[in-house]
Amino acid sequence: MAAKKSVLYLFDRPSEPVFVSKGDTNVRFEIPTEYLAERYQPLATDIFNRFGDETGELIKVSRISVPDITPLLELGRRDNFSLFIPRHRKLAARLIDIFMGMRTYDDFLSAAVYCRDRLNPNMFIYALSVAILHRPDTRNLEVPPLSEVFPDKYMDSAVFARAKEESNVVSSGSRMPLVIPQDYTATDLEIEHRVAYFREDVGINLHHWHWHLVYPFNAALNIVNKDRRGELFFYMHQQIMGRYNFERFCNRLGRTKRLLNLREPIAEGYFPKLDSLVAGRVWPARHANATLSDVYREQEQLKFDLHDLERWRDRIYDAIHKGEVVNDRGQTLVLNEEKGIDILGNIIESSILTANATFYGDMHNLGHVAIALCHDPDHRHLETFGVIGDPATAMRDPVFYRWHAFIDDIFQEHKNTMPRYTVDQLNFNNVRVTAVEVVTRGSKTKNEFLTFWQQDDVDLSRGLDFTPRGSVFARFTHLQHTPFNYRIQVENSSNQQRIGTVRIFLAPKFDERGLPMLFLDQKVKPKTNLIERRSEESSVTIPFERTFRNLEAGRPTVAGDAMEQFNYCGCGWPQHMLLPKGTAEGFPSQLFVMVSDYEGDKASEINQQNDGACADASSYCGIRDKLYPDKRNMDYPFDRQPRENVNTTQQFLTPNMMLQDPPLNIIFFIMRYLKLFCLERKRTQSAEVYLAHKPLKTTTRGAHLFFDKNVKGPTKGVLKRNPRVKIDGQTMRRSKDTRYLGVVLDEKRDFMTHVENACGKALRAMNKIINTGQGRFKLYMRLIKLYHQAMLVSIVGYGAGAWAHRLRQ
Numbered sequence: 001m002a003a004k005k006s007v008l009y010l011f012d013r014p015s016e017p018v019f020v021s022k023g024d025t026n027v028r029f030e031i032p033t034e035y036l037a038e039r040y041q042p043l044a045t046d047i048f049n050r051f052g053d054e055t056g057e058l059i060k061v062s063r064i065s066v067p068d069i070t071p072l073l074e075l076g077r078r079d080n081f082s083l084f085i086p087r088h089r090k091l092a093a094r095l096i097d098i099f100m101g102m103r104t105y106d107d108f109l110s111a112a113v114y115c116r117d118r119l120n121p122n123m124f125i126y127a128l129s130v131a132i133l134h135r136p137d138t139r140n141l142e143v144p145p146l147s148e149v150f151p152d153k154y155m156d157s158a159v160f161a162r163a164k165e166e167s168n169v170v171s172s173g174s175r176m177p178l179v180i181p182q183d184y185t186a187t188d189l190e191i192e193h194r195v196a197y198f199r200e201d202v203g204i205n206l207h208h209w210h211w212h213l214v215y216p217f218n219a220a221l222n223i224v225n226k227d228r229r230g231e232l233f234f235y236m237h238q239q240i241m242g243r244y245n246f247e248r249f250c251n252r253l254g255r256t257k258r259l260l261n262l263r264e265p266i267a268e269g270y271f272p273k274l275d276s277l278v279a280g281r282v283w284p285a286r287h288a289n290a291t292l293s294d295v296y297r298e299q300e301q302l303k304f305d306l307h308d309l310e311r312w313r314d315r316i317y318d319a320i321h322k323g324e325v326v327n328d329r330g331q332t333l334v335l336n337e338e339k340g341i342d343i344l345g346n347i348i349e350s351s352i353l354t355a356n357a358t359f360y361g362d363m364h365n366l367g368h369v370a371i372a373l374c375h376d377p378d379h380r381h382l383e384t385f386g387v388i389g390d391p392a393t394a395m396r397d398p399v400f401y402r403w404h405a406f407i408d409d410i411f412q413e414h415k416n417t418m419p420r421y422t423v424d425q426l427n428f429n430n431v432r433v434t435a436v437e438v439v440t441r442g443s444k445t446k447n448e449f450l451t452f453w454q455q456d457d458v459d460l461s462r463g464l465d466f467t468p469r470g471s472v473f474a475r476f477t478h479l480q481h482t483p484f485n486y487r488i489q490v491e492n493s494s495n496q497q498r499i500g501t502v503r504i505f506l507a508p509k510f511d512e513r514g515l516p517m518l519f520l521d522q523k524v525k526p527k528t529n530l531i532e533r534r535s536e537e538s539s540v541t542i543p544f545e546r547t548f549r550n551l552e553a554g555r556p557t558v559a560g561d562a563m564e565q566f567n568y569c570g571c572g573w574p575q576h577m578l579l580p581k582g583t584a585e586g587f588p589s590q591l592f593v594m595v596s597d598y599e600g601d602k603a604s605e606i607n608q609q610n611d612g613a614c615a616d617a618s619s620y621c622g623i624r625d626k627l628y629p630d631k632r633n634m635d636y637p638f639d640r641q642p643r644e645n646v647n648t649t650q651q652f653l654t655p656n657m658m659l660q661d662p663p664l665n666i667i668f669f670i671m672r673y674l675k676l677f678c679l680e681r682k683r684t685q686s687a688e689v690y691l692a693h694k695p696l697k698t699t700t701r702g703a704h705l706f707f708d709k710n711v712k713g714p715t716k717g718v719l720k721r722n723p724r725v726k727i728d729g730q731t732m733r734r735s736k737d738t739r740y741l742g743v744v745l746d747e748k749r750d751f752m753t754h755v756e757n758a759c760g761k762a763l764r765a766m767n768k769i770i771n772t773g774q775g776r777f778k779l780y781m782r783l784i785k786l787y788h789q790a791m792l793v794s795i796v797g798y799g800a801g802a803w804a805h806r807l808r809q
């Protein structure tokens with residue numbers, strides 16, 4: 001049986017054929033001849049000869065009766081793929097079905113290998129990811145972050161030409177990170193560009209993509225139909241809007257205007273500067289003041305009018321005001337307090353759970369499509385859709401937020417019809433919040449958040465098809481904050497122990513209506529009066545390493561439940577984006593803290609464990625196979641109109657709530673590159689690059705590093721084997737060899753590594769010469785031999801003066 005994680009190698013360089021070796025260790029799939037894509041069938045012998053020699057682990061792919069994928073070929077290899085396009089969604093759902101239906105892991109692997117070179121890589125990776133996440137035999141695997149599989153969806157396209165150069169010219173140990181400028185999509189002439197760092201953040205786009213992997217629109221019912229899915233669609237996107245608007249305030253921009261009138265020009269233009277490496281095309285841009293039109297594109301089987309969107313919108317409003325919807329069997333479903341928002345979420349999104357697809361249509365998805373295709377609605381220019389047409393890239397575009405502000409408004413319309421919470425419903429008898437405080441670690445001033453720019457590296461190599469192996473890093477700049485603690489004092493005047501949930505919101509101070517933003521939602525047992533909570537423990541975020549995790553690093557070390565839940569964990573708001581940027585002079589904000597009665601919060605009678613290693617973003621992503629961890633309506637207590645005569649947040653308070661006073665400031669430091677941190681510290685060999693930067697701390701210095709200081713007496717200074725070098729708290733990996741003037745010096749000093757490297761290089765050159773010579777230029781064997789001698793001798797013999805004497809020993 002093949003090892004479980006072998007399927008993950010299919011994520012490596014998704015448009016390179018499956019028989020080309022994968023990963024840094026040259027893993028190879030041994031496939032039946034008939035699995036080769038049609039293009040390669042006539043070349044089978046040649047291919048197996050050429051690629052068969054490469055060393056590395058061999059994964060045997062068993063022969064199964066292959067699934068019929070003819071209908072799926074409708075989407076071409078080089079076409080763009082979008083989950084918002086109904087036709088694409090259906091094709092992907094079929095592929096997910098095929099993968100889910102494979103009885104054993106080996107069959108699954110075999111089917112995936114068979115499909116890989118035939119189907120559209122974007123669709124393949126999507127369906128494969130969903131299947132891995134949901135198959136019982138693969139759910140422990142970590143799906144590589146999409147930013148590594150398709151880095152072209154997350155980064156300035158200019159970086160890829162440089163990455164190709166770097167990886168072709170410089171050997172993998174000595175490559176320097178390629179710095180991506182922070183402002184590459186626009187200048188400050190475009191005021192919306194002030195929040196580009198938010199929209200284009202790799203982490204939040206990954207979160208959005210991953211959320212849609214955990215909650216696919218279309219697949220088998222048991223995958224789609226998760227607990228309160230429709231409500232979570234509303235809530236997760238509503239929170240994004242709240243967070244985005246806060247960011248806008250910090251940048252002196254007003255809150256997002258709803259895209260209410262579909263016929264009005266869209267003021268915001270967006271030029272993404274992204275290339276699709278799969279399609280070999282650029283992602284289309286949208287100029288300012290573009291208008292939407294009816295969409296009719298045969299190729300994607302898309303045909304809808306703006307009228308359709310408007311009619312669906314009106315029907316949905318109609319249903320909200322009547323308080324009921326009609327399902328496709330003509331039955332009435334009441335939009336009540338408990339289920340209403342969930343039903344609406346499914347209708348508006350719309351997933352296959354929608355109550356009535358014909359009547360309420362496909363509004364949210366086709367809205368995305370209409371905007372994404374406004375530059376070529378009838379396909380006359382053969383252009384593909386813009387970034388808002390792909391969940392992996394949609395959040396980059398300012399219009400995404402305008403569209404979702406509109407979607408959110410519909411949900412609020414429904415929420416406004418719900419009965420208001422009474423004081424009794426909000427209060428927690430005999431429990432009072434008496435003090436709230438924020439302590440930023442390392443800072444003496446209380447009630448102050450600190451934010452700054454930070455740089456980090458992401459490995460592009462997995463997505464750089466047809467280039468030499470080895471890591472190539474792109475260095476990007478993102479927002480970050482200093483970790484902090486909340487200190488909340490709660491008084492319990494009853495004589496028993498009470499259990500409550502602490503809900504913490506952050507809002508801009510000068511927002512009269514108090515648009516709240518939920519940041520934390522935690523369970524505590526308030527027997528002790530002082531509750532302290534670390535910012536990293538937030539129930540909406542996942543740690544930085546998990547947002548950008550890769551196959552090798554970031555895996556939880558404990559087996560069992562932690563692993564079980566790991567994939568779910570790729571979903572979650574990135575920790576580094578928890579706090580808005582604030583301003584240099586301090587942006588006044590306010591914390592709202594509430595302790596609610598756990599009796600009303602708990603999701604089920606059986607006290608389900610929510611504190612597994614991977615429940616950390618449960619507020620946005622739920623917990624696998626479990627009920628959503630909080631029974632209250634999502635966005636409680638702010639999901640309803642306030643009770644009579646309550647106009648300010650202050651008046652809204654009951655004793656178990658508190659508005660922090662004095663307000664706290666979010667202070668932004670313009671201290672660029674505060675900390676350099678290499679994501680793949682464990683794998684990179686270019687440690688010296690990082691050592692050179694000042695802010696890093698090494699634990700031992702100078703001579704002590706390499707000479708054992710514990711040895712006393714005359715032997716003091718004996719060379720220490722395997723010295724442990726720590727940089728910034730992390731142990732550096734020791735490299736066993738180094739390259740000097742093209743010759744590899746290894747630890748044993750027998751030059752075997754060099755000889756092996758040179759032979760490998762010569763072998764690859766030889767294959768290339770045979771391939772091009774015979775296949776392309778039809779050269780005589782005699783000539784090819786001549787080339788061989790000329791090239792191979794120079795490769796193998798390079799620097800022989802330095803190392804050849806060792807061969808004799």
Ligand SMILES: [Cu+2]
Pocket residue numbers: 208212237391
């Ligand atoms: Cu979305």
